[in-house]
Each structure stands twice: as C-alpha cells, then as structure tokens.
Amino acid sequence: MTTVFKPSRRSFLKNSALGSGGLILGVTLPGQLLAQEFEGGQPNVFVRIGRDNSVTVMCGLSEMGQGVLTAIPQLLAEELDVPWTSVKVAQAPADPAFKNPIFGMQATGGSTSIRGHYEPIRKAGASARAMLVNAAAQKWGVNAGECTTAAGYVIHKSGKKVSYGEVAAAASKLPPVLDAKLKDPKDFKIIGKGIKRLDTAAKVDGSAKFGMDVKLPGMLTAVLARPPVLGAKPATVDDTKAKAVPGVKQVITIPAGVAVLAEGYWAAKLGRDALVIQWEGGEQQLSSEGVSKMLGDGATGADKVAREEGSTASGGAAKTVEATYEAPYLAHACMEPMNCTAWSKPGELEIWAGTQAQGPSQGILSKVAGIEPAQVKVNTMYLGGGFGRRFAPDFTVAATLLSKISGAPVKLVYSREDDMKSYFYRPASVTKFSGGLDASGKLVSFTAKIASPSIMKASGFMQVPANGVDNFAVEGIKEVPYDIPNIKVEYSQQEPGVQVWFLRSVGHSQNAFFIESFIDELALAAGKDPYEFRRAMLGKTPIAKKVLEIAAEKAGWGKPLPAGRARGIALHESFGSWVAEVAEVSMNAQGQPKVHRVVCAVDCGTVVNPEIVKRQMESAIAYGLSNSMYGKITFKGGQVEQNNFHDYPILRMPEMPSVEVHIVQSGEKPGGVGEPGTPPIAPAVANAVAKLTGKRVRAMPFADQKMTA
Secondary structure, eight states, X not given: OOOOOOOOHHHHHHTSTXXXXXXXXXXXXXXXXXXXXXXXXXXXXXXEEOTTSOEEEEEOSOOSSSOHHHXXXXXXXXXXXXXXXXXXXXXXXXXXXXXXXXXXXXXXXXTOHHHHXXXXXHHHHHHHHXXXXXXXXXXXXXXXXXXXXXXXXXXXXXXXXXXXXXXXXXXXTSOOOTTOOOOOGGGOSSTTSOOOOTTHHHHHHTOOOBGGGOOOTTOXXXXXXXXXXXXXXXXXXXXXXXXXXXXXXXXXXXXXXXXXXXXXXXXXXXXXXXXXXXEEOSOTTOOHHHHXXXXXXXXXXXOEEEEEESOTTSOOOSEEEEEEEEXXXXXOOOSSOOEEEEEEEXXXXXXXXXXXXXXXXXXXXXXXXXXXXXXXXXXXXXXXXXXXXXXXXXXXXXXXXXXXXXXXXXXXXXXHHHHHTSOOBBOOEEEEEEEEEOTTSOEEEEEEEEEEOXXXXXXXXXXXXXXXXXXXXXXXXXXXXXXOSEEEEEEEEOOOSOOBOOOTTTTHHHHHHHHHHHHHHHXXXXXXXXXXXXXXXXXXXXXXXXXHHHHHHHHTTTSOOOTTEEEEEXXXXXXXXXXXXXXXXXXXXXXXXXXXXXXXXXXXXXXXXXXXXXXXXXXXXXXXXHHHXXXXXXXXXXXXXXXXXXXXXXXXXXXXXXXXXXXXXXXXXXXXXXXXXXXXXXXXXXXXXXXXXXXXXXXXXXXXXXOOO
C-alpha cells in the first residue's frame, strides 16, 4: 500500500515544526514586506522561525545542481543574524507570488537566481530581524535602539537576551519594517563563505526525491511512440499486440504521439514497441546538409543590423581576414530524462515534475486541463539536470493530457532515445566574419553576419524585436568587448523547421567559440601573441582585462610546456560575469585533442558561496567540453540520427582535465555563475589545437574535424 502525503498549504503551515509560536515573514519581490500568521494568505518568500529557534527558508527556485537551495538561505541567514547550523530549507509551492524578479514569473534559468534575489532576500532577512528586535524591546519595555542581535538572539545593552523563537509569535503580530538596514559587507559572516550545501545529505542518503521517484495509488506509467520523421502524423494505429502485453491498460493518441499506459515502465515500453503504426507526412527532405546550406546562404545575406559603430566600409585596413564558423544542433542530454506525473481531476490538476518553469506551467496546463491557473498545483521535485531543457512544456503537457483522457494519475517517462529525439535543441548556427588590420596589426574593423533559427520565436512567450534580430542568436558577438573603431553585426533568421530551445549559456554557447576563435585568427594574421592581442584591446573594459590577466598569469602563459602541448586562451562575458579560460592541450594518436588542464578566472561580482562558484565553473567546463568535443544532432531523411550516449557521447571521467578556478574579487553586484563558465572552453581548446597543428578548427564538434598537422 502506498501512502501519499498531500497536506494543504494551510495545514502544512499549522502543523510544521513552528508549533503555535513562530514567525512567518513574506516578501512580495522586489520590495513590499508583510508579516502573517499561520492562517494568512500565501506570501512568496517565507522566513519561518520555530520556538526551537530553527529557521526555515522556503525557496521558490528549482534545484538542479546549481546550489540554489543553499545560496538563497545564505542570503537570508546573513541578514537575519542566525547561526548557519539552525538554518533549513524547503521547496516553496508554485504560486505567482514567487516570481523571479528578473523574469517576472516563477522560473529558474538564465543564471538569474542570485542576481534577482540578492537584495530582496536580504531585505526579508533584515526586516525579520528588525521585527524580532521590536518584539523583544516591547517584552522588556525598552527602546529597540538599545538592542542588538547575535546568533539567533536579541540582546539588550544590560546583558539580558532572548531567543528569536521566544519572541517569534509576538513579532508576527507587529507591522513589517520596510526600511530595515542591511549589513555592511565587511560584517558578513555567512555571505561569501564556502558553506556546505544543504541538499547534499539528502542526495547521498537517497532521501532526495526526483521526478522519477514519484509513486501514487493507481498510477499508470506512459511511454510514447513518437513520429520517426519530424512533423509526421499517425495515419493508422494497430494496438492489438500492444494491448496483449501483460499490464498494458490503455493506448491513447495525443499530438505528441501514441502513448501506451501500463502498470509499470517495462510493460509500457514493451507495449509501445508492439504498436504497429503507419505514419504519414512530415519533413522527409530535412537533412543536416540542407540545414548547413540554408544557414550558410542566410549568413551571406544577413541584413538585420544588431550593432553598428563607425563605418566598416570606410577602408583603412592593410590586411583583411575572413572566416566562416558553424555549430550544429545540440541536445541537452540531462542525466535524468524528461518525466512528469500528472493527476487531473474535475476542477483541479496536480503535477509532480522536475521543472524550471512553475509559473509558465500553471498558465499552460490550466488551458490544457480547462481550469484556472490557481487550480494547478505544481510539486517541484529535484532536477536531474536542467540546462534549460526543463523549461520546456512538452513533457508536462503530454502527461496532463494523458491523465485527463485516461482518468488516472499518469507518470509519463521519456526513454533516453525519446529524450534525444524530442526536438528541443540548441539552434544550429553559421557566422561569417571579416576583420581588417592596419599596417601596425591593430584591429580597425570587424563584421559578423549571423544566421540561425530564432529561440525567441520558438519560445512561445517572446517576440522577435521590430529590428528582426533575435537577441539570443547574436549575444556574445553583438557585445564584442574589444576596442574596435568600426563594428557591424548583422543577423538573418533561418528556420529549417526544427524546434529550438534554450541550452546552458544559450547563444553564448556557440558564439563564444566563433568570436574568440576568430580573434585568435586575427592575432596570428597580425603576428601577435593571442593574449597580448586581446589585452591591448581592453582599455575600455578594465574588469575584462583583469580577468584575462589573472587567467594568463595563473596558467603560466608564455612559459615552456612539455613537448606536444600548447595553450589556448579565450575571454567572454555572459549573464553579468566575465570569464577567461586557458586550456592546456595535446593531440592523441587519433588526431583528437586531449585537454590536460584548464585555468579559469571569473569575476561574478559579489560572491555568496565561493565553493558553489568553483563547482559551477568546473561543471560548466565539463559541459562545454562535452558539447564542443562530441555534441551534435544531425538529420537524414527527416529523422534524427542520434539515439543514446553511444552516438551522442559526453565527456568521460578519464577525459576530464584538472580545473583551477580563480575568483576575482570585485565587490560589484552579483553576476551569474551557472552558465558563464561554458562559453570560453570551446575556443580555448580550439585555439590550442591551432597552435599545435597549424590548422584552424571552425566547426563543432571537434571529433568530426581533421586536426592532424
């Protein structure tokens, strides 16, 4: 028998560890503060203080390995002035009030978690602390100005003190303090410290619950038969053999394909494999060769201006360098394939999913279920990798439809093959560069003509601006940081028909490879050291210059290396952070690069947890190496050619280089850390390969390129 714990929000708060004497504080991001009793409405950030002096932070963001369930509590604990040992974290419910201040909706992505919440969460903690001080002052009959706080206690100048837990109930009845003073960063005890993550223990002992772990009474498991060709539809479906498989209960056709519902995954899979389906229509002519030609032609004719300074047509260049770069479609390849459990009932829908998009899910699924968004309850599970893929709605929509049609709770599970062929890919892209050097080797003109599909159009909730430039397609090239007097960046939207989506670092993931490889080409043509060439063009961007210098210094740039090795360097800004990486590379017997060491310097502004920053840089480098070395989704006859990790390889443990991360202290506002480490690694490796072999790699993945000297 399976017991399902499904408390209401009201009962959860009433029966929590707070008992009857705690404080719940909410803050409507980004500013308005309100204190509420347990029976109150649903604020979007809770600070719960129990009578045992425990502090629970409810986090509305999704934990997908990036450490948000630790970093957000650090912000609050710092300003609340409590010992870290008393802090706990809980996943907040899906509610419009929990919106990400940057997105304007409850969602996780774009390296926005700390950037968006750094000040609001600190204000919530400071306000709670001020309210606790006021409650203690009233209890003692003294002026609040005579009181201070330390380690979860309010302390009067006379020496008497009271724990937060003892005055929490009284504090909850006081008006919120909207102008509570924030701590001076020099007094931080928790922010800036490499504190151990709060979610590690649960992931080690197995108590952490991912989407795959959900079990409900009467639940059916669904597996989809998908169109083998993009856009094909089932003309006929013979489910006789499928229904003969023990455990199979229903076969249902939905827009995403033909689903087999069974008492467990294996029965559902066997039933799906037994279906006899005649498919018709679809993009039979779609091929990778056709995509490349479309993008190449599009880049040649690109005319939507993203940036223009000076006049690239005015001449003055003694030498012109031209190059064309290309990147393929990429799959996200999350370790946990997509899955969602949905239970549709009259007037309500509840889902359990590792999702990055609670807010959009409520809106989209309410339309699927025919109910109001407030009637959609989203239980956010741990995410076994997100990378942007779990922002997409396909798996939650399909699960909802199947539950609504079948009348049962349904867990939809994508196999690895299903996931690999699900069409939500990083766009393929082509960029044509031209750079003009004067007689002294100075870069005087720079043009880029970019062609790719539009993520903004594909998203369903964004619009391509009036100038016709998809911001994601040009990011990282449009903002070329170097001091160049004449710049022109143009874009051409090309749509081969494949659904594209956000992937970790989005447009930067390919554009950093393009531009930082081309900058190396220009340095070579100018007869200059690649590091010095870049450094000389960063006079207007001192932060970038410092990051570049630290990476080069720590990597030993210019110092001798063992025979057969070379260094490559790259610099890139994304999501408010600057990252420079130096890759130390050799070539193996098969003519492929072996990366031995990566030195990474990052300026992400104010750092909340340096250990999380380091791990995110390491993770991003590993992810970027996988994508640049091996990653590609290709098409032939309208079909995706990749199926699983045997033909879509990822970096293996013996291939992982040693990584050194150096955090540049700047004191600026926080930048992102989940994505910025990915873009520079591909060009850093490619630039080292060019130095080793004398041949420039202008396309990914590297495994497909001829790299021997």
